[in-house]
Amino acid sequence: xxxxxxxxxxxxxxxxxxxxxxxxxxxxxxxxxxxxxxxxxxxxxxxxxxxxxxxxxxxxxxxxxxxxxxxxxxxxxxxxxxxxxxxxxxxxxxxxxxxxxxxxxxxxxxxxxxxxxxxxxxxxxxxxxxxxxxxxxxxxxxxxxxxxxxxxxxxxxxxxxxxxxxxxxxxxxxxxxxxxxxxxxxxxxxxx
Amino acid sequence: xxxxxxxxxxxxxxxxxxxxxxxxxxxxxxxxxxxxxxxxxxxxxxxxxxxxxxxxxxxxxxxxxxxxxxxxxxxxxxxxxxxxxxxxxxxxxxxxxxxxxxxxxxxxxxxxxxxxxxxxxxxxxxxxxxxxxxxxxxxxxxxxxxxxxxxxxxxxxxxxxxxxxxxxxxxxxxxxxxxxxxxxxxxxxxxxxxxxxxxxxxxxxxxxxxxxxxxxxxxxxxxxxxxxxxxxxxxxxxxxxxxxxxxxxxxxxxxxxxxxxxxxxxxxxxxxxxxxxxxxxxxxxxxxxxxxxxxxxxxxxxxxxxxxxxxxxxxxxxxxxxxxxxxxxxxxxxxxxxxxxxxxxxxxxxxxxxxxxxxxxxxxxxxxxxxxxxxxxxxxxxxxxxxxxxxxxxxxxxxxxxxxxxxxxxxxxxxxxxxxxxxxxxxx
Numbered sequence: 001x002x003x004x005x006x007x008x009x010x011x012x013x014x015x016x017x018x019x020x021x022x023x024x025x026x027x028x029x030x031x032x033x034x035x036x037x038x039x040x041x042x043x044x045x046x047x048x049x050x051x052x053x054x055x056x057x058x059x060x061x062x063x064x065x066x067x068x069x070x071x072x073x074x075x076x077x078x079x080x081x082x083x084x085x086x087x088x089x090x091x092x093x094x095x096x097x098x099x100x101x102x103x104x105x106x107x108x109x110x111x112x113x114x115x116x117x118x119x120x121x122x123x124x125x126x127x128x129x130x131x132x133x134x135x136x137x138x139x140x141x142x143x144x145x146x147x148x149x150x151x152x153x154x155x156x157x158x159x160x161x162x163x164x165x166x167x168x169x170x171x172x173x174x175x176x177x178x179x180x181x182x183x184x185x186x187x188x189x190x191x192x
Numbered sequence: 193x194x195x196x197x198x199x200x201x202x203x204x205x206x207x208x209x210x211x212x213x214x215x216x217x218x219x220x221x222x223x224x225x226x227x228x229x230x231x232x233x234x235x236x237x238x239x240x241x242x243x244x245x246x247x248x249x250x251x252x253x254x255x256x257x258x259x260x261x262x263x264x265x266x267x268x269x270x271x272x273x274x275x276x277x278x279x280x281x282x283x284x285x286x287x288x289x290x291x292x293x294x295x296x297x298x299x300x301x302x303x304x305x306x307x308x309x310x311x312x313x314x315x316x317x318x319x320x321x322x323x324x325x326x327x328x329x330x331x332x333x334x335x336x337x338x339x340x341x342x343x344x345x346x347x348x349x350x351x352x353x354x355x356x357x358x359x360x361x362x363x364x365x366x367x368x369x370x371x372x373x374x375x376x377x378x379x380x381x382x383x384x385x386x387x388x389x390x391x392x393x394x395x396x397x398x399x400x401x402x403x404x405x406x407x408x409x410x411x412x413x414x415x416x417x418x419x420x421x422x423x424x425x426x427x428x429x430x431x432x433x434x435x436x437x438x439x440x441x442x443x444x445x446x447x448x449x450x451x452x453x454x455x456x457x458x459x460x461x462x463x464x465x466x467x468x469x470x471x472x473x474x475x476x477x478x479x480x481x482x483x484x485x486x487x488x489x490x491x492x493x494x495x496x497x498x499x500x501x502x503x504x505x506x507x508x509x510x511x512x513x514x515x516x517x518x519x520x521x522x523x524x525x526x527x528x529x530x531x532x533x534x535x536x537x538x539x540x541x542x543x544x545x546x547x548x549x550x551x552x553x554x555x556x557x558x559x560x561x562x563x564x565x566x567x568x569x570x571x572x573x574x575x576x577x578x579x580x581x582x583x584x585x586x587x588x589x590x591x592x593x594x595x596x597x598x599x600x601x602x603x604x605x606x607x608x609x610x611x612x613x614x615x616x617x618x619x620x
Binding site: 030033099101102103104105106107108109110111112114125127128130131141143148149150181182190191192 | 214216276279280286287324325326327428600602603604611613614615616618619620
């Protein structure tokens with residue numbers, strides 16, 4: 001299927017990012033659409049040869065020296081450089097950091113001031129995760145009685161209140177309908 | 193017992209659904225995309241139910257549904273929705289073939305017959321997940337073969353799930369015209385109707401030997417697939433190799449202005465060369481295609497003296513093909529270019545008749561042009577021959593409409609480069 005070793009590396013790396021451990025042979029087969037674990041074993045052999053993966057004495061996979069993304073500089077103590085790679089520190093891109101589920105994330109440009117005390121200003125971009133189940137304290141994008149709004153979500157028993165991050169606006173208690181489109185996961189503001 | 197099931201996942205009114213997912217105020221309304229082309233390119237189910245379909249001229253739409261919302265296509269966002277849809281599918285099904293922008297095949301091995309009952313539940317889970325995370329609906333067909341799965345996804349739409357079991361084949365097939373089967377074109381349909389074959393069921397009941405004797409192999413494959421014998425293999429997309437690059441554009445109104453039609457050809461040539469250079473590919477053959485107002489097509493191609501991805505080199509071949517084909521009495525509606533027999537441009541040897549120095553200069557010239565295009569947008573530098581396209585535009589008489597994604601520019605975004613995340617357009 002995928003011939004490019006870089007693609008394999010990328011997928012294994014992102015698995016490692018997400019689950020904080022290396023995949024099993026069965027999970028490798030899942031990851032690359034192999035029909036059997038035998039195919040995974042063949043791939044592992046190749047990747048071990050190219051030092052992308054290592055195997056411990058029980059055959060489990062551990063990251064090889066060439067699997068990592070960018071290396072962090074080690075801290076220097078008393079003249080002995082400690083290579084950060086020994087710590088297995090990995091790097092995240094800003095994308096990974098701001099977005100947890102890339103398939104369901106949408107951009108919204110903010111124009112109002114209803115979340116100004118939460119630090120969300122007019123002109124900011126918020127990233128909304130569509131279809132995520134809201135919990136008390138989350139900032140949600142919701143449709144209430146015909147209008148769209150961005151508010152803190154608060155649920156006590158069956159009663160739901162939407163509280164704005166601006167003292168000027170009173171809390172909203174939905175009268176007819178409430179539809180939560182998604183949960184705000186991050187805010188982006190770019191200056192230059 | 194291990195038996196394979198093929199899923200066919202087909203998005204419902206894909207472009208219009210994407211618009212509704214990005215603009216919540218459009219939900220439940222008749223939405224049409226294609227404002228920039230003057231004809232409907234996709235219609236939401238609310239619009240389809242009132243008789244609007246793909247290809248209907250927009251002036252007719254405003255007669256049929258005065259309240260319809262007509263928007264400009266936003267292919268960039270549709271492309272992202274498409275990739276996300278495939279990515280969600282891969283969470284459930286490991287082997288996925290991306291068949292087109294809005295449909296995919298998937299293969300599932302089911303180990304026991306008992307689990308057959310769960311096929312629908314499984315499909316429902318996929319459907320719900322796509323709807324929850326992307327806000328669009330899909331229809332899913334399930335069968336032992338690709339042809340059967342495709343029948344299923346078409347059978348109940350929108351948001352349908354149809355399992356085409358062997359036992360339901362006699363009920364479903366008589367309701368389907370043989371021309372609606374995947375792989376049966378209009379020519380074959382005509383030929384079949386001469387034998388008295390009109391529905392898919394008629395075709396199903398034909399004798400295998402008769403089909404084999406009278407028709408070509410691909411038609412026999414369709415027949416076999418109807419009988420649950422899998423013949424059309426899956427083509428996983430990742431091992432995709434590019435053999436040719438095509439660029440086709442329709443313009444409106446149709447034109448008999450030779451210079452303008454030629455400039456459309458040149459514009460396609462420049463576009464396809466840009467794409468070829470992006471993948472370091474050089475073409476050994478070039479094809480030109482013209483289509484008249486009456487939908488008659490002419491096509492010619494020629495071998496280049498040496499592989500190239502530079503419009504200034506290829507133009508003389510294109511222009512001689514064009515001179516052969518162009519008929520001043522005709523009005524043309526679209527033109528196209530095909531770069532064929534592509535080879536890796538990084539490993540080319542200089543040919544006998546092309547000096548090394550010349551090609552070096554050509555390369556550095558187009559390196560500079562590509563760099564300018566990256567900085568200031570595509571077609572910043574173009575050949576004089578394609579200038580009429582730039583001056584007159586491609587769709588005259590239609591207002592220059594742009595999608596919201598195009599007009600909502602963020603700090604740091606350029607004409608060509610946008611964040612790869614779709615917008616949710618609401619006022620908050």
